[in-house]
Amino acid sequence: MKTINFPYIALALSLFLLMVVNRGSQIGSDGETALPLLTLLIANECAFFLSAIGSFVGVKNLKEINFKFSLKPLYAITTLLCILLTIQFTLLGIKLWPL
Numbered sequence: 001m002k003t004i005n006f007p008y009i010a011l012a013l014s015l016f017l018l019m020v021v022n023r024g025s026q027i028g029s030d031g032e033t034a035l036p037l038l039t040l041l042i043a044n045e046c047a048f049f050l051s052a053i054g055s056f057v058g059v060k061n062l063k064e065i066n067f068k069f070s071l072k073p074l075y076a077i078t079t080l081l082c083i084l085l086t087i088q089f090t091l092l093g094i095k096l097w098p099l
Contacts, residue, residue, distance in 0.1 A: 003057050007078045010054025014085045017047035021092060040096055048089035054082035 021044050024035030033040065058079025065072065 004061055007054040007058040007075065007082050010050050011078050011081055014047045014051040017043050018085065025096060041093065044089055044093045044096060048086060048093065051082045051085040051089060055079060055086050058082055
């Protein structure tokens, strides 16, 4: 696999894991989450690393073409979404972590 395609894969898997974590963290009528807390934290951490690596690879590849967004607009948007998902998973992990 070429690393240039990794941000696309990271975006798709991160969005899926975001949906899993959001649905699993909903509190039911019994006061517990739909998924166990450890499962939510592990899924969140995996998605964080996946989107962070996708962001790194995307920015590295965009630097190689000198950030000319007109050449690869879809790639630039995908990289930006990976960066935003990395921030989202960081905040979600802090929210999920029991204090």
